[in-house]
Amino acid sequence: MEASKAADKQTSLQITGMTCAACANRIEKGLNKLEGVSEANVNFALERATVSYDPSKIDVAVMEERIHKLGYDTVKEAVDLELTGMTCAACATRIEKALNKLPGVSKANVNFAMETAHVEYNPADINIGEMQQRVEKLGYKAAPKQEKGDPTEHRQQEITRQKRKLLVSSILSLPLLWSMVSHFSFTSWIWIPDLFMNPWFQLILATPVQFYIGKPFYVGAYKALRNGSANMDVLVSLGTSAAYFYSLYLTIDWFLQGGSAHHGPAMYYETSAVLITLVLMGKLFESLAKGRTSEAIKSLMGLQAKTALVIRNDEELTIPVDEVIVGDVVLVRPGDKVPVDGEVLEGISSVDESMLTGESIPVEKKAGDAVIGATINKNGMLRIRATKVGKETALAQIIKVVEEAQGSKAPIQRIADVISGIFVPIVVGIAVVAFLVWYFLVAPGDFAEALEKAIAILVIACPCALGLATPTSIMAGSGRAAEFGILFKGGEHLEQTHKIDTIILDKTGTVTKGKPELTDVMTESNEADFLRLVGAAEKNSEHPLAEAIVEGIKAKQIDLPSTASFEAIPGYGIQAVVEGRELLIGTRRLMEKYEVDAKRAYDAMSTLEESGKTAMLVAIDKQYAGLVAVADTIKESSKDAVSRLKGMGIQVIMITGDNERTAKAIAAQVGIDHVRAEVLPEGKAEEVKKLQAEGQKVAMVGDGINDAPALATADIGMAIGTGTDVAMEAADVTLMRGDLSSIPDAIYMSRKTMQNIKQNLFWALGYNTLGIPIAAIGLLAPWVAGAAMALSSVSVVLNALRLQRVKIRH
Numbered sequence: 086m087e088a089s090k091a092a093d094k095q096t097s098l099q100i101t102g103m104t105c106a107a108c109a110n111r112i113e114k115g116l117n118k119l120e121g122v123s124e125a126n127v128n129f130a131l132e133r134a135t136v137s138y139d140p141s142k143i144d145v146a147v148m149e150e151r152i153h154k155l156g157y158d159t160v161k162e163a164v165d166l167e168l169t170g171m172t173c174a175a176c177a178t179r180i181e182k183a184l185n186k187l188p189g190v191s192k193a194n195v196n197f198a199m200e201t202a203h204v205e206y207n208p209a210d211i212n213i214g215e216m217q218q219r220v221e222k223l224g225y226k227a228a229p230k231q232e233k234g235d236p237t238e239h240r241q242q243e244i245t246r247q248k249r250k251l252l253v254s255s256i257l258s259l260p261l262l263w264s265m266v267s268h269f270s271f272t273s274w275i276w277i278p279d280l281f282m283n284p285w286f287q288l289i290l291a292t293p294v295q296f297y298i299g300k301p302f303y304v305g306a307y308k309a310l311r312n313g314s315a316n317m318d319v320l321v322s323l324g325t326s327a328a329y330f331y332s333l334y335l336t337i338d339w340f341l342q343g344g345s346a347h348h349g350p351a352m353y354y355e356t357s358a359v360l361i362t363l364v365l366m367g368k369l370f371e372s373l374a375k376g377r378t379s380e381a382i383k384s385l386m387g388l389q390a391k392t393a394l395v396i397r398n399d400e401e402l403t404i405p406v407d408e409v410i411v412g413d414v415v416l417v418r419p420g421d422k423v424p425v426d427g428e429v430l431e432g433i434s435s436v437d438e439s440m441l442t443g444e445s446i447p448v449e450k451k452a453g454d455a456v457i458g459a460t461i462n463k464n465g466m467l468r469i470r471a472t473k474v475g476k477e478t479a480l481a482q483i484i485k486v487v488e489e490a491q492g493s494k495a496p497i498q499r500i501a502d503v504i505s506g507i508f509v510p511i512v513v514g515i516a517v518v519a520f521l522v523w524y525f526l527v528a529p530g531d532f533a534e535a536l537e538k539a540i541a542i543l544v545i546a547c548p549c550a551l552g553l554a555t556p557t558s559i560m561a562g563s564g565r566a567a568e569f570g571i572l573f574k575g576g577e578h579l580e581q582t583h584k585i586d587t588i589i590l591d592k593t594g595t596v597t598k599g600k601p602e603l604t605d606v607m608t609e610s611n612e613a614d615f616l617r618l619v620g621a622a623e624k625n626s627e628h629p630l631a632e633a634i635v636e637g638i639k640a641k642q643i644d645l646p647s648t649a650s651f652e653a654i655p656g657y658g659i660q661a662v663v664e665g666r667e668l669l670i671g672t673r674r675l676m677e678k679y680e681v682d683a684k685r686a687y688d689a690m691s692t693l694e695e696s697g698k699t700a701m702l703v704a705i706d707k708q709y710a711g712l713v714a715v716a717d718t719i720k721e722s723s724k725d726a727v728s729r730l731k732g733m734g735i736q737v738i739m740i741t742g743d744n745e746r747t748a749k750a751i752a753a754q755v756g757i758d759h760v761r762a763e764v765l766p767e768g769k770a771e772e773v774k775k776l777q778a779e780g781q782k783v784a785m786v787g788d789g790i791n792d793a794p795a796l797a798t799a800d801i802g803m804a805i806g807t808g809t810d811v812a813m814e815a816a817d818v819t820l821m822r823g824d825l826s827s828i829p830d831a832i833y834m835s836r837k838t839m840q841n842i843k844q845n846l847f848w849a850l851g852y853n854t855l856g857i858p859i860a861a862i863g864l865l866a867p868w869v870a871g872a873a874m875a876l877s878s879v880s881v882v883l884n885a886l887r888l889q890r891v892k893i894r895h
Contacts, residue, residue: 093123096145096189097209097488098134099160100127100152101243104305104368105317106501106552107509108157111309115155119143130556130882135489145207146191156308161191164213166202168195170225183219187211201230212475213407229408247369254298254362257290261355262868284336284352291354295329299361315509317547321364323513324543325357328867331536332357353533360544360871367875371553371882385484385567388440388459393424409474417456417467425458426478427469434465441479441570441821486572486819490563495576497842498555504850512546512857519861527863537867541860545870546853550877554845557885562838565889570821571831578817580842582801582835584782588730588828589773589795591787592741592748593629593717595805596755596825599788601630601717603637604698607689608711615711617643619703622661622668625651630699631659633715656742656765658701669704672744676702676709683709694746697754723755726825731756733829736781740764740772740795769795786820786828803828830893837891845881852877 103109109129116125116134121142127134136148149159171177177195184193184202189210195202204216213229220227264281280286296303302325305318332352393409394416395402401416406424409415414430417423423436435447438460447463450456456469458478475481516539523535559576566573573579593599608615620638623631625648638645649662657678658671669679673690676683681704693700693714700714730737738759741748748762761772769785773795776783785792785799796802796816804816805823820827856873859865865873 093137094140094188095135095137095489096148096207098136098145098148098152098207100132100134100157101160102157102305103129103132104301105129105547107309107315107317108305109552111312112152112155112157115151116148119147119151122148128556128560129552130560140188145189145210149191155312156305161205162208163203163205164216165230166204166213166216166220166227167230168200168202168220168225168227171200176225180220180223180225183223184216187216187219190216202227213405214410214475217408218410229405244369244372247365247372250298251362251365251369254294254358254365257294257298258355258358258362261287261290261358264355284332284339287352287354288333288336291329291332291358294358294361295325298365299325299357302361302364315513317509319509320512320543320547321360323516324540324867325360327536327543328353328356328360328540331533353537356537356540356867359868360540363868363871363875367878370875370879385480385487388422389480390422390424390459394418394421407475409471411471411474413471413474415469415471417462417469419462419464419466421462423456423458423460423462423467423469425471426473427456427458427471429454429456430468430470432465432467434467435463437461437463441483483567483572483821486574487563487567490559490573490575490579495555495559495580495842497580497839497846498559498576501551501555501846501849504551508546508551508853512543515546515857515861516540516542523863534863538861538863540867541865541870542857544867544874545856545860545865547874550849550852550881551846553878553881553885554849555842557882558838558842558845558888561885561888562834562841565891566831566834569827569830569834569893570824571827571834572819572821573831573835574817574819578801579835579838581782582784582818582832583839585735585784585801585832587736587738587776587781587783589738589740589769589776589783589785589799590757590825591769591785591792591795592739592743592751594788595786596723596739596751596757597717597719599629599717601633601699601715603634603713604716605693605700605714606711607686607713608703610710613641613643615703616641616713617645618663618666618668618705619670619713620645621648621663622651622659622670624648625661626653626659628653629717630701630715634701634713637715656763667706669707670701670713673702676704679704679707681707681709685709686712691746694744695750697747697750699743699747717751719751719754720825722824722826726828727756729826729829730832733832735832738776740769742766766792767794770798773798784828786825803831833893834891838888841885841888845884848884849877849881 100112103112106129109127112134113125113127116122116127116136121139122136123139124137125134134152138148152159168180171180180202181193181195184190184195184204189207190204191207192205193202206216217227260281264287299322302318302322306322309315309319332354335352390406392403393406395404395409396414396416409425415424415427419434429450429452431452433449433451436450436456437447438457440459441457450467456467457480458473459480473479476485519542520535520539523538524530524532528534559579563573563576563579566579573582590596606612606616616638620635620643623634624645635645646664649665651659651661653659654671654675657675658669661668669675669681673683673687683702683704686702686709690700690702690712698714698716700712702712703710727737736759737757738761739748739752739757740761742764743762745760745762748760752758752760764772769792773783773785777800783799784801784803785795786803786805787796788805796804801818802816803818803820806819806821818831820831856865856870860870
């Protein structure tokens with residue numbers, strides 16, 4: 086099972102034509118039924134499908150075809166490439182075939198005569214630079230002629246179209262709304278032109294609203310019913326059609342009865358026209374508000390450099406950042422953004438990496454150092470070699486994590502999906518029953534009265550608010566968290582984090598800075614000779630403590646000889662041979678294992694450990710020779726973060742492979758009461774399981790490397806990042822700032838988001854539950870029901886947007 090998961094690819098498809106959550110559910114079910122699709126999530130608020138699939142069994146084109154068959158469309162981006170180097174039609178065919186085989190390209194046409202290629206593609210899977218690289222591998226050149234399609238352009242066009250339709254609908258509906266005033270006895274003093282009361286005049290105004298402005302509702306209802314389901318469009322088209330056609334019947338009957346030239350019977354044209362206008366208004370407000378929920382992604386994308394200054398063929402060229410390829414040499418002037426991830430070839434400068442790490446102090450860069458795209462070069466010219474471009478850069482990875490989180494579903498949303506899936510048929514049934522009760526029992530024979538009640542039920546019960554309740558909160562919450570350097574990998578992790586009651590903190594690199602220094606040396610012989618042998622042995626180890634010892638010894642200007650052999654003994658220490666002498670460096674257990682008598686050093690060792698230092702015993706040729714001690718300093722934020730976690734009612738446990746005395750000394754400095762020391766790397770996951778067996782919801786916080794098994798085992802794995810290691814596979818949450826205060830921040834953000842989702846679901850469900858009986862007993866006019874329905878969706882989205890203003894205390 087795991088192997089098949091690993092083989093899965095993921096793609097995102099932008100979808101148009103959805104009108105409510107039932108549409109999203111239908112597309113999701115349709116995609117999940119396809120062979121080769123392991124999981125499909127459709128986000129109604131984002132209008133996007135995220136699909137995990139096996140490329141050996143299915144391709145994106147089949148998914149798009151299924152979406153089209155269900156009655157919806159997918160949005161594509163397109164680019165025209167100028168090609169050079171083609172000599173005949175066979176060249177064009179070759180390029181066309183190669184482009185069409187690229188993942189993410191849906192259609193590529195190469196015109197040999199025009200020397201251009203028109204490519205339609207999914208930007209989630211491929212970028213222009215990758216197309217260029219493919220063409221160049223074939224021996225030709227490609228450059229973008231004209232890039233078409235902005236990722237948000239289709240949404241802007243849709244909003245413009247909605248505004249235009251709303252204006253026309255409002256102008257036509259206003260006279261009908263005016264005439265409706267006459268239905269109420271308490272408004273008899275309001276003057277209404279006779280023309281407005283004429284049934285023919287009302288028919289002329291209502292017809293274009295019903296069939297031109299309201300056409301999308303009919304189309305959507307037809308598509309839904311054709312596919313064996315029902316959605317908001319079914320309710321709106323049923324309700325408005327009933328009002329319109331009943332009014333048309335009354336108009337014809339009035340005319341055949343020789344009706345007067347001006348006044349006619351009470352019509353319901355205004356019910357249908359005003360309803361459609363109000364639904365359109367609600368949809369427009371909803372679209373505008375939904376656009377704001379993805380502000381975090383827009384702001385992240387805005388961090389990217391737009392162009393890059395590259396050196397090609399000894400010339401300096403300014404090109405779009407999409408066209409930079411791996412290996413390009415890029416010049417970064419003072420004040421410019423670094424366009425891509427790379428390695429410094431020449432130059433010395435300081436780079437502001439605060440957008441990634443939250444650290445305001447610029448980082449010094451010199452030849453050999455790594456630089457990250459979107460960071461700002463403060464002073465000095467840098468010449469860098471591009472190592473990661475396009476979707477491989479650190480910023481692109483961050484954007485991808487945030488997008489995937491926003492597009493994923495929280496478990497709580499499944500409830501809303503199930504309800505909205507069965508809601509519409511139930512509502513239609515209730516409306517029919519209400520009509521029959523009114524027609525036969527409450528107001529016998531009064532068709533108009535019974536119809537009005539049925540229409541009000543149909544309209545008030547639209548499940549739009551229910552479908553928007555969870556995804557808008559997830560989008561706003563995960564986006565806001567990303568602004569504080571907290572990356573939730575998915576909606577389920579954002580939901581689960583609020584349940585955490587126990588936090589396990591790894592010591593080194595999490596509670597402490599992870600950069601220890603050599604502090605004490607005690608030896609029974611010449612110190613320089615002793616350190617020379619110890620340094621030679623430790624320089625082969627990758628352990629942070631070994632690095633600290635070697636750096637401390639080198640600082641004393643002591644040269645280190647080469648090592649004949651070296652072995653790391655996990656949990657104990659190291660064994661090495663230097664200049665024919667056998668060295669053992671490590672714990673008491675290491676000395677006991679090799680039967681070295683080091684008891685005389687235990688008291689000194691204990692004293693060092695009680696002060697928070699890590700002491701290591703040294704034996705040369707199985708004889709005790711001395712000890713070295715190192716200390717790791719605590720991060721400035723650790724004490725405050727632990728205090729905040731305790732204040733949130735969360736138990737904090739520190740876990741470390743270090744000895745108990747050192748661990749307790751560090752724990753005491755930051756206020757941690759529970760310590761588990763001398764735990765081997767593989768034992769950390771077992772400690773997590775023990776706590777889970779006690780019924781606790783456990784979050785493990787570590788550096789994402791040694792702690793991978795424990796991070797994967799915990800209910801929530803939090804990886805402390807450095808701003809560049811954003812794609813940490815084992816973790817559910819990445820804390821980019823490397824700061825412990827991000828842990829309570831993440832939990833706080835999760836709690837706020839869940840609180841917001843519950844508010845939205847309560848409002849959406851409560852609103853429908855209360856609205857239906859109120860409409861059924863006749864206390865809700867259809868137009869009031871329409872206004873309330875529109876208001877419910879907008880209020881849910883606006884409530885979710887409050888998350889974008891959440892303040893996190895640091």
